[in-house]
Amino acid sequence: MAGANFEQIQKDRQMKLKKLIAAGTIVASGLMTSMTYAAETIKVGVLHSLSGTMAISETTLKDTVLMMIEEQNKKGGLLGKKLEPVVVDPASNWPLFAEKTRELLSKDKVDVIFGCWTSVSRKSVLPVVEELNGLLFYPVQYEGEESSRNVFYTGAAPNQQAIPAVDYLMNDIGAERWVLLGTDYVYPRTTNKILEAYLKANGVADKDIMINYTPFGHSDWQSIVSEVKKFGSAGKKTAVVSTINGDANVPFYKELGNQGISAEDIPVVAFSVGEEELSGFDTTPLVGHLAAWNYFQSVESDANEEFIATWREFIGDEKRVTNDPMEATYIGFKMWAKAVEKAGTTNVDEVEQAMIGITVPNLTGGTAVMNSNHHLSKPVLIGEIQDNGQLEVVWETAGTVIGDAWSDYLDSSKNLISDWTKPVNCGNFDIKTAKCSGQQF
Amino acid sequence: MVRRFCFILTLLMMVVCRPAFAADEVDSLINQLPHKTLRNITPLLDQIAGHKDEKVRFVLTEILNGDLYYLKSNRQVVSVRKSDSGDYKLTDVLSLSVLTQDGKPSIKKIRTSNRIRSHIRGLLAQIDLTHDSKAVRLAAVQEILENIDEDTVALIKKHQSNEQDSEIKELMATAVALYQLNEGAAKEKIAAVTALKESLQPEVRNAMQVQLNRLAEIEKTELTKDDRALQKALTSAVDSIKQKRKFYEFIENLFFGLSLGSVLLLAAIGLAITFGVMGVINMAHGEMIMLGAYTTYVIQQMFPQWIDYSLFIAIPAAFIVSGSVGILIERGVIRFLKGRPLETLLATFGISLILQQVVRSVFSPLNRTVAAPEWMSGSWQINPIFSLTFNRLYIILFALAVFFALLAFMKRSSLGLHVRAVAQNREMARALSVRSDRVDAITFGLGSGIAGIAGVVLSQLTNVGPNLGQSYIIDSFLVVVFGGVGNLWGTLVAAMSLGTINKFLEPVTGSVLATIIVLVGLVLFIQKRPKGLFPQKGRAAE
Numbered sequence: 001m002a003g004a005n006f007e008q009i010q011k012d013r014q015m016k017l018k019k020l021i022a023a024g025t026i027v028a029s030g031l032m033t034s035m036t037y038a039a040e041t042i043k044v045g046v047l048h049s050l051s052g053t054m055a056i057s058e059t060t061l062k063d064t065v066l067m068m069i070e071e072q073n074k075k076g077g078l079l080g081k082k083l084e085p086v087v088v089d090p091a092s093n094w095p096l097f098a099e100k101t102r103e104l105l106s107k108d109k110v111d112v113i114f115g116c117w118t119s120v121s122r123k124s125v126l127p128v129v130e131e132l133n134g135l136l137f138y139p140v141q142y143e144g145e146e147s148s149r150n151v152f153y154t155g156a157a158p159n160q161q162a163i164p165a166v167d168y169l170m171n172d173i174g175a176e177r178w179v180l181l182g183t184d185y186v187y188p189r190t191t192n193k194i195l196e197a198y199l200k201a202n203g204v205a206d207k208d209i210m211i212n213y214t215p216f217g218h219s220d221w222q223s224i225v226s227e228v229k230k231f232g233s234a235g236k237k238t239a240v241v242s243t244i245n246g247d248a249n250v251p252f253y254k255e256l257g258n259q260g261i262s263a264e265d266i267p268v269v270a271f272s273v274g275e276e277e278l279s280g281f282d283t284t285p286l287v288g289h290l291a292a293w294n295y296f297q298s299v300e301s302d303a304n305e306e307f308i309a310t311w312r313e314f315i316g317d318e319k320r321v322t323n324d325p326m327e328a329t330y331i332g333f334k335m336w337a338k339a340v341e342k343a344g345t346t347n348v349d350e351v352e353q354a355m356i357g358i359t360v361p362n363l364t365g366g367t368a369v370m371n372s373n374h375h376l377s378k379p380v381l382i383g384e385i386q387d388n389g390q391l392e393v394v395w396e397t398a399g400t401v402i403g404d405a406w407s408d409y410l411d412s413s414k415n416l417i418s419d420w421t422k423p424v425n426c427g428n429f430d431i432k433t434a435k436c437s438g439q440q441f
Numbered sequence: 442m443v444r445r446f447c448f449i450l451t452l453l454m455m456v457v458c459r460p461a462f463a464a465d466e467v468d469s470l471i472n473q474l475p476h477k478t479l480r481n482i483t484p485l486l487d488q489i490a491g492h493k494d495e496k497v498r499f500v501l502t503e504i505l506n507g508d509l510y511y512l513k514s515n516r517q518v519v520s521v522r523k524s525d526s527g528d529y530k531l532t533d534v535l536s537l538s539v540l541t542q543d544g545k546p547s548i549k550k551i552r553t554s555n556r557i558r559s560h561i562r563g564l565l566a567q568i569d570l571t572h573d574s575k576a577v578r579l580a581a582v583q584e585i586l587e588n589i590d591e592d593t594v595a596l597i598k599k600h601q602s603n604e605q606d607s608e609i610k611e612l613m614a615t616a617v618a619l620y621q622l623n624e625g626a627a628k629e630k631i632a633a634v635t636a637l638k639e640s641l642q643p644e645v646r647n648a649m650q651v652q653l654n655r656l657a658e659i660e661k662t663e664l665t666k667d668d669r670a671l672q673k674a675l676t677s678a679v680d681s682i683k684q685k686r687k688f689y690e691f692i693e694n695l696f697f698g699l700s701l702g703s704v705l706l707l708a709a710i711g712l713a714i715t716f717g718v719m720g721v722i723n724m725a726h727g728e729m730i731m732l733g734a735y736t737t738y739v740i741q742q743m744f745p746q747w748i749d750y751s752l753f754i755a756i757p758a759a760f761i762v763s764g765s766v767g768i769l770i771e772r773g774v775i776r777f778l779k780g781r782p783l784e785t786l787l788a789t790f791g792i793s794l795i796l797q798q799v800v801r802s803v804f805s806p807l808n809r810t811v812a813a814p815e816w817m818s819g820s821w822q823i824n825p826i827f828s829l830t831f832n833r834l835y836i837i838l839f840a841l842a843v844f845f846a847l848l849a850f851m852k853r854s855s856l857g858l859h860v861r862a863v864a865q866n867r868e869m870a871r872a873l874s875v876r877s878d879r880v881d882a883i884t885f886g887l888g889s890g891i892a893g894i895a896g897v898v899l900s901q902l903t904n905v906g907p908n909l910g911q912s913y914i915i916d917s918f919l920v921v922v923f924g925g926v927g928n929l930w931g932t933l934v935a936a937m938s939l940g941t942i943n944k945f946l947e948p949v950t951g952s953v954l955a956t957i958i959v960l961v962g963l964v965l966f967i968q969k970r971p972k973g974l975f976p977q978k979g980r981a982a983e
Contacts, residue, residue: 222700223952
C-alpha cells in the first residue's frame with residue numbers, strides 16, 4: 001500500500017513538473033505571439049440587459065453566449081484565434097442599447113454582436129449597426145416587417161409561430177371564435193394585425209374576433225376574463241391567442257382558473273410563455289394551455305440532451321431550464337462560427353455573404369438553414385403546459401417553415417420580399433414595382 | 442343423457458364465464474393504450490367507455506388527471522402518484538396491486554391533449570349520471586347539456602325518473618327541453634321555449650338565437666302559424682333573458698370594481714397613515730408591500746405542509762416584518778429629515794431602491810411562486826351566468842375588516858388619540874406630555890405594517906417579485922390624494938370609487954384608455970378641489 005502511495009506521489013510530481021514546463025512554454029509562446037500580433041483574438045460583443053426589468057430574460061442569453069464561446073475556445077477557437085467576449089449592460093434602457101452598440105463597434109471593435117430582446121431595443125440598435133457596418137444576431141421571436149443587411153434574425157417570424165398556432169387551433173381544436181389578447185406595444189399590435197388579416201382571409205367574420213390590449217404589468221384581469229368567458233359562451237368553440245408579455249401572465253392565468261375557464265373550454269395559446277417564465281409560476285392554473293415555439297426543453301434528442309447537460313454544468317444548477325431564445329442563440333452562434341470559417345475572415349461583408357445558405361442542426365431534430373432574407377427555416381412546435389412547468393409537444397409542422405420577413409397578410413407588406421443576394425440585394429424589394437425603397441424597417 | 446348434461450354444462454359455463462370474457466376484453470383494450478398516439482387514441486377510448494366495468498371510470502379519470510403511465514420495459518399500464526417526499530407509488534390499473542420498485546421508475550405518460558380530455562369528459566359524464574355524489578351527477582348533466590344529441594338525451598331520459606335531487610332533475614329537464622328546441626317539431630319547440638324561459642344557461646340562449654335566425658331566413662309569407670307563434674315566444678324569451686343578463690352584468694361589474702377598490706384600499710391605507718396623518722412622503726411604501734409578499738413566500742417555504750393555513754400565519758408575520766422595517770426607517774432616516782419634504786422624498790426613494798436590490802440579491806431577480814390555498818381558489822357559482830371568485834370575495838371582506846380595525850384604533854385607543862394629537866399640533870401635544878418621537882415611530886411602523894398585510898393579499902393576486910411595490914406606489918398616492926390627505930374615510934371612498942369607475946369604463950374603452958381617463962379625471966378634480974374629496978377642516982388643516 002505504502003509503496004503504491006509513494007509511486008503515486010512520484011508520478012504526481014513528474015506530472016506537475018511536466019505541466020509546469022508545458023505551461024511555461026505556452027506562456028512564453030503566448031507572450032511571443034502577442035508581441036508579434038497584438039490583439040489576436042476575435043471579439044464577440046454581448047448586448048443583453050443585466051439589470052432592469054428585462055434582466056430576468058436577458059441574463060440567460062448572456063450566459064448562453066458565454067457558454068458557446070467557452071465551448072468554441074475548447075475546440076481551439078476560430079481561424080486559430082481565441083474568442084473573447086465583451087459583455088456590456090444596456091440596463092433595459094432602450095437609448096442605452098444604441099450607445100452601448102456604438103461603444104462595442106467603435107471602441108471595442110467587436111467582430112459580431114449577439115444581443116437584444118425587445119423589439120424596441122432592436123429598433124434602437126438598428127441605425128447604429130447599419131451606420132458602423134456591424135453584425136447583429138437577434139435571437140427572439142418578433143413581429144417581422146424588417147430585414148436589415150446587418151442583422152440576422154434567428155428567432156421566429158410571425159409565420160413561424162403565430163400563424164401555425166392559429167392553424168392548429170383552427171384545424172385541430174376547431175376554434176371558430178377568436179380572442180386576441182396582448183400587451184400594448186409594438187410586437188402584440190403588429191402580430192395581432194397580421195393574425196386578424198389571416199383569420200379574415202380564412203373566412204372568420206368580424207364579430208367572431210375580439211381584440212383587447214392591456215398595459216404592461218396589468219394585474220386586474222377580472223373584467224377581461226369575464227368578457228372572454230361571455231364571448232366564449234356564444235356556442236362556438238373559442239380560443240385565445242395571447243401576446244401578453246412577462247409578468248402580466250401570472251394574474252391572467254390565475255383569473256382564468258378562478259373563473260372556472262379550463263383549457264378544454266377555452267384554450268389559450270401564448271407566444272411569450274416558455275420554460276423560463278413557467279419556472280416562476282404556480283403552474284396549476286396553466287396546465288393544458290398552449291404555447292407555440294420552435295424549441296421545447298422536453299423534446300427528446302441527443303443534441304438537446306447534450307445541450308441541456310452542458311448548460312446545467314456551465315451555470316452550476318441542476319434544475320436550470322432551457323428555452324427557445326437560448327436555442328436561437330445557439331443556432332445563431334454556430335452559424336456565425338461556420339460562416340467565419342467558410343469566409344476565412346471576420347470581415348462583416350464577407351461573413352454576411354457566407355452566412356446565407358449555412359446550415360446547423362436544430363436541437364429538436366432537423367436542420368436550420370439561413371435564408372437569403374436573413375431569417376431561418378425552422379420547425380414549429382405547439383406544446384401543452386404540464387404541471388412540472390415543461391411543455392409537451394401536441395402538434396408540429398411537417399417540415400421546417402421559412403421565416404418570412406414581410407408578412408403576406410398585411411396590405412403594406414404583401415408585395416415586399418427580402419433578398420440579400422445578387423441581383424436583388426435588398427431588404428424590402430417590391431415585386432410589383434420592382435423597386436427597392438431602401439427603408440429596411 | 443350425457444349429451445344433454447354436457448349441453449347444460451356448456452350453457453352454464455357460458456353464463457358464468459361471460460362477465461369474465463367482458464372483463465378480459467376491457468383489460469386487453471386498456472393494455473392497448475400505450476400503443477396509441479394522440480391522433481388515434483379516441484376510438485380506443487370510446488371502446489373502453491362502452492364497457493360497464495369499475496375499471497373504466499378509474500382508468501378514464503386517471504388519464505384525465507394525467508396520472509396514467511406505462512412502464513417502458515413491458516408496457517404495463519400503471520397509475521402513478523408522487524408523494525410529497527418525491528417517492529413514486531405505482532399501481533397496476535388492472536389488478537389494483539401496488540408495484541414495488543426502487544428509485545425513479547422508468548415510466549412514460551399516456552399522453553393527452555385538450556381535445557382528448559374534453560372527449561373523455563364527455564364519456565365520463567355518461568357514466569357519472571348514476572354516480573353516488575350529487576356534485577358529480579350535476580357536473581355530468583351540465584357536461585352533457587353542452588353537447589346534447591340523440592344518444593345523450595335518451596340517456597338522460599332514462600335516468601330522469603330515478604333521479605331524486607330536485608336541482609339535478611331541473612337541469613335534466615332543461616337538457617331534454619333543449620333537445621326538443623333543437624330537434625323537435627314546431628309544437629314541441631314552443632313547449633320547450635315555455636319550459637326554458639327562466640333558464641340562464643348560455644346554451645339555451647344560443648339555441649334560441651339559432652332558432653330565431655333560422656326563422657328570420659324563411660320568407661315572411663311562408664311562415665306557418667306555428668312558426669309565428671314560435672317566433673313570438675322566442676323573441677319574448679330571448680328579451681327576458683337579455684334583461685336578466687344585463688342586470689347580472691351590472692352586479693358583476695360592481696363586484697369587480699369593489700374588488701379592485703379593496704386592493705387599492707389595502708395598498709393605500711398604510712400610506713394614508715404615514716403620508717396622510719404624519720405628512721411623510723414615503724416612497725418606500727411600495728417596498729413595505731413587497732416585503733409583506735415575500736414574507737408570505739418565506740412562510741410557505743418554511744411550512745410547506747400547511748399551505749391552506751399559511752395566510753393566517755403570514756398576516757401577523759408580514760405585519761411584524763414590514764412594521765419593524767418601517768420603524769427602523771423612521772428611527773434611522775426620516776426623523777432627521779422632519780419638515781424637509783423634498784429630502785424625505787429623495788431619501789425614502791433611495792431606501793426603496795436599496796430594499797429592491799436586497800430582495801434581488803437574497804431571493805434572486807426572478808419571481809417567486811406563492812401558492813394559493815385551496816379555499817382561495819375557484820368561484821361561487823350563483824347561477825349559470827353569474828359567479829363570484831372566492832379570492833376576490835375574501836379580499837373585499839378582509840380589506841373592510843382591516844379598515845374598520847384601523848379606524849377603531851385611531852378613534853378609540855389612547856395611542857390613536859396620541860397619534861391624532863401629534864398630527865394636529867405637535868407642540869401642544871408635547872406640552873401635554875405626549876412623547877411625540879415615540880408616537881412617530883409607532884405610527885410609521887403601523888402604516889408600514891398594514892402595507893405588509895397588503896403584500897400578503899397581493900401575493901395571492903399578482904407576481905411576487907422585486908418590482909411588486911413599484912406598481913402600487915403611484916396608485917396608493919392617487920387614492921390618498923383623491924380621498925383627502927389625513928382622512929381615513931376619504932381613503933375608503935376614494936379607493937372604492939376609483940376601482941368602480943375603472944371597472945365600469947374598462948368594458949367600454951379598454952383597460953389602457955380606462956386608466957388614462959381615470960388619471961385625467963383625477964387631475965381635473967384635484968385642480969378644482971386641491972384637498973381631495975374630504976378635506977380636513979378646522980384649525981388643524983392650516
